[in-house]
Amino acid sequence: MIKFVQCVRRKPGLSKQDFREHWGGYGEKVREIASASKAARCISSTALVVDQNMEIMQSRGTKAPYDGMVELWWQKGADVVAFLQTNVGAEMVEELRAAQEAFMDLPNCTFFFASEDA
Numbered sequence: 001m002i003k004f005v006q007c008v009r010r011k012p013g014l015s016k017q018d019f020r021e022h023w024g025g026y027g028e029k030v031r032e033i034a035s036a037s038k039a040a041r042c043i044s045s046t047a048l049v050v051d052q053n054m055e056i057m058q059s060r061g062t063k064a065p066y067d068g069m070v071e072l073w074w075q076k077g078a079d080v081v082a083f084l085q086t087n088v089g090a091e092m093v094e095e096l097r098a099a100q101e102a103f104m105d106l107p108n109c110t111f112f113f114a115s116e117d118a
Contacts, residue, residue: 001116002077006070009105022103023068030070033092037083041073
């Protein structure tokens with residue numbers, strides 16, 4: 001199983017409410033890509049605003065939680081590579097990039113491919 005993971009931080013000055021409004025539309029675009037690329041699974045999550053997150057951050061000296069996270073899964077890496085090589089795939093990814101620039105603090109986000117270990 002191959003995953004594409006996005007750990008997202010909102011742009012400085014963007015409220016959590018405004019982030020969530022952008023996030024909803026962004027999630028729709030991600031789900032469209034998941035469907036078109038025949039992803040096995042697509043999940044988007046937002047960080048909870050709970051005391052426990054602050055406690056973990058302070059006790060371990062970590063950064064604040066990401067504001068959102070996306071995970072896309074494919075059975076085979078070849079599936080996502082084939083999709084990305086199509087004109088439709090390239091256009092959809094370009095639309096996603098434009099959406100990211102509108103509300104994400106891209107230098108402080110992390111995007112990566114990973115394999116699922118059994």
